[in-house]
Amino acid sequence: MQRRILGISAVVFLLAAGTIWLWWPGAGMEAELGFFSRMGAVLLAAWLAYEDVQRLPGWLLLTLPVVLVVLVRWPRLLLLLIPAIVAWWVLQRVLSSGQR
Numbered sequence: 001m002q003r004r005i006l007g008i009s010a011v012v013f014l015l016a017a018g019t020i021w022l023w024w025p026g027a028g029m030e031a032e033l034g035f036f037s038r039m040g041a042v043l044l045a046a047w048l049a050y051e052d053v054q055r056l057p058g059w060l061l062l063t064l065p066v067v068l069v070v071l072v073r074w075p076r077l078l079l080l081l082i083p084a085i086v087a088w089w090v091l092q093r094v095l096s097s098g099q100r
Contacts, residue, residue: 002050003047003050006043006046006047006050007043007044007047009043010040010041010043010044010046010047011040012040013036013037013039013040013043014036014037014040014041014044016036016040017033017036017037017040020032020033020036021033067081
């Protein structure tokens with residue numbers, strides 16, 4: 001049932017964005033248009049990934065929103081996050097293959 005709610009919400013947000021874009025193109029509603037289109041895209045992505053998200057560990061589901069909020073607030077931290085993720089991934093591969 002939750003996947004249906006995500007899909008319906010995504011369609012509603014995208015229809016609202018389309019309505020604003022078609023009927024009120026120059027009314028100064030750029031913020032609303034951006035909000036509805038972004039929320040629709042995020043909900044659509046969540047709807048598409050729903051099955052995969054169900055298999056994620058609980059700690060990751062709690063950590064991911066915090067990381068996203070921090071990256072939105074301070075985008076330069078992304079420059080530190082990408083090398084850290086790559087280093088973690090390489091370290092995991094080396095340790096799991098038994099090479100030291």
